[in-house]
Amino acid sequence: MKDFTPIGLFVDSSVVLWAQASTGIANFAALRERARDAQRPLSFGTTGGGSVSELSVEQLARHFGLNLLKVLYKGTAPQVADLVAGHIDIGVADYPVAAGHLASGKLVPLLVIGRQRLPELPQVPTNFELGIEEPDFTIWNGLFAPAATPAPIVARLHEALAVAARSEAFRKVAEGQGNRPIFQTGEEASARLRRKLDSRRKFKEQIERGGPAA
Template identity: 40%
Template sequence: MNPTPRSLAALALCTASLTLVATPSVAQSSSYPQQPVKLMVGFAAGGPSDLVARAFADQLGKAAGQTVIVENKPGANAVLATEAVAAARPDGLTLLAAATNHTMIPALYGSRIKFDAMKSFTPVCTLASSATVLVVGPSLPVKTVAQFLERAKARPGSLSYATPGQGSSPHLATEQFRKLTGLSLVHVPYKGAAPAVTDLLGGQVDLSFATLGSVLPHLKSGKLTALAVAARQRSALLPHVPTFDEAGVKGYVVDTWYGLLAPAGTPAEALRVLTREAGEFARSPAMRERLANTGLEPQAQCGEPFAAQLARELDAHARLAADLNLKAE
């Protein structure tokens, strides 16, 4: 039987009513965030963690139509910022811009920290990665890894290396290298990558196993010299710089990531929005260009794969710290 005009009108009215009823739930599904978001960084402004955080803050802020505030809280190898986020309300409005050093903190600080590196947080996504590169400043006139090793072995304990802090990823990367090569070097820790690079440029320290993002502009200007990258293949941003394998130090590979952690118990809706925007961030040509200029490459590994990576790193770094008898002061 063909529908009558009256039945069609009733059907249209019913459909419209259902649409009106459904509309609030659709709006509610994308309601996060309804207030400004705070993104905490455990290092000084200007370093790679800060650069990634500010780039993602721009992405999230524009997409969500809310202010995303980047707050730098340096100190104790990002422990201060990490504790602040772990203690925050799990509403998605306080987030942590974490990095590889996050999985090193438990091995170095033990019971002194007020959080669990896994249980206190929900891993959201990685946001970017950066190669680790051995760089020397004006106080150390060497051009190759072989020359560096020769000089360091001839005068044990005479060369100093800068890191963003005791127990930071560059610190453990350097200790791993020292264990592999038998070198004696003096550690000079700073409160972040930016002040470490400043003193390296000024000749107050001799070298650094730095993330590429923290030193690339100075490599391009010739103020610092890159000897090798700790990667399986050469960096597209430093095509003339060999890997450590090519330079004669076999098996020395260090991966550095920057990512987003939320307090444990953060609502699923907030995590969904953050995960979506991390993916958009990684796919954005504008963000890729913005980060490439500082030696960083966007990447988004989210949810369970990111959590599994954190668990593996926590175990590996605990073993490395135990082998080297490393503890934060």
């Protein structure tokens, strides 16, 4: 917020909570039932402290009282590899990363972490539908300039981005595979980022004060 000036945000992306098929967990309702009554915690993979993969599952665990055990990984690839192999029970990953394992029947989609259902997974609900709206873990992509960039240059970049982001050519490239084209101006982007950073900071502090998710 101090070092950069937002030109605009142009793509929203939603990650997905997946279960290893051998767990027999077919949807999020089944996960809730299993994780509440399980004598041993269900294991979930995370790509690092403070990541969307960690905080979004922590959010679900606290909201629904799920008995989960966090397993740390150095990146999405090793996490998904262990999820497919059955070394962990659930994990969060981008749709394009896990889609091949969905097609092969090794992974089952449980929940979309975002505001809208994915066209590729129309039967899978979102965490917003379950009443969990803050923090918002929808992932965004945007264009930024250094904070000291002169206002006329920022305005020119904004105009160029607006034309590109609203074009049919951009929509064809950006839409699908868990992505949704948007266009939010510098002012809208600043307000959104400020709100997201504040809500994530408060939630992370809550986790640190409260200990494990279970």
